[in-house]
Amino acid sequence: MHYLISVVGLVIVLLLAWLASNDKKKIKYRPIVIMIVIQFVLGLLILKTSVGEFLIKGFADSFKKLIDYANEGTNFVFGGIANEGAHTFFLFVLMPIVFMSALIGILQHYKILPFIIRYIGLVLSKVNGMGKLESYNAVAAAIVGQNEVFISVKNQLGALPKHRLYTLCASAMSTVSMSIVGSYMTMLQPKYVVAALILNLFGGFIVSSIINPYEVTPEEDIIEVQEQEEKQTFFEMLGEYIMDGFKVAIVVGVMLIGFVGIIALINGVFSGVFGISFQAILGYVFAPIAFLIGVPWKEAVDAGSIMATKLVANEFVAMLDFVKIQGNLSERTVAIVSVFLISFANFGSIGTIVGAVKGLNEKQGNIVARFGLKLLYGATIVSVLSAIVIGIIF
Secondary structure, eight states: OHHHHHHHHHHHHHHHHHHTOSOGGGOOHHHHHHHHHHHHHHHHHHHHSHHHHHHHHHHHHHHHHHHHHHHHHHHHHHTTTSOTTOOOHIIIIITHHHHHHHHHHHHHHTTHHHHHHHHHHHHHHHHHOSOHHHHHHHHHHHHHOTTHHHHHTHHHHTTOOHHHHHHHHHHHHHSOOGGGHHHHHTTSOHHHHHHHHHHHHHHHHHHHHHHSOOOOOTTTOOOOOOOOSSOOOHHHHHHHHHHHHHHHHHHHHHHHHHHHHHHHHHHHHHHHHHSSOHHHHHHHHHHHHHHHHTOOHHHHHHHHHHHHHHHHSOHHHHHHHHHHHGGGSOHHHHHHHHHHHSSOOSHHHHHHHHHHHHHHOHHHHHHHHHTHHHHHHHHHHHHHHHHHHHHHHO
């Protein structure tokens, strides 16, 4: 029965994307069908085969080792602060972002990441029927992050028409940065984190192809990746990336303090006035969506509450709440909700992306601000689509 419900949910999600399409006549259905099939094949490979199990174990073990290395630095600086055996969120979830950022900087400095990103993007452009720049941007966003990716294409940013700009921003919001993937793995099962990364990449192409279809001419279909005007030394670069990683960790930490506190306040007010918490109300509102994604109805309210929290706050706030209740949920619900949480699709990301683009080109930033809600709509559909695929496969 749950397969039928999930298939109905898949049809409804694609219909919701189609209803929001800028130009329904230009939608290319063949690449969309191919990419949906690829999502299912890759999902099955990751979750249901020994090859996928081997790859996930290797990926997870690698990130665990990197987190251990990061914790060496954390323990050296903060060793006496945390109680023995205690798991302090800031120290052991956020601080590793600094190390991961430094590692990404080294791979960027020696031109390893740009090479990988460019050629994966070129291969994907053959599959998705979209431009090379759009494909490059989607891969780059998943590695360097939703803000930094715009810096890498800033030479072309000012000349991009509105429709191409939407696709670039949608890619950035639909994925997550590789620098914080390790942090997610301290709260969620690594196999679901990896599955979400891959499914969201293709899901972003699918949803953008429906909501925002267009043709790119050969003259337009070029990639001009921004290189640093003045070559930095290795240690200048390393210091810059370490500081960037620290800023991200601090920003995430500060946002969590604010969001968790505000949500606690709202929950307290609602509980006092109505006898039910704000998150519980959101759970009932989002329960039908969770049910259509494939969550059993008896768990739909709890799952819906986590999904809603992610949308109105951010994925970290939702994960913190999810960790508290996932032991009471079925493995299928854990898989579906975990995959849904792995993206930057939340209201706060609208401001983040607008700010990133505006910092490079004010005119284009104002354009992004105008389609901000549609951006969030599309990115949320990507998360729902990935979750449905996992629900059908599971």
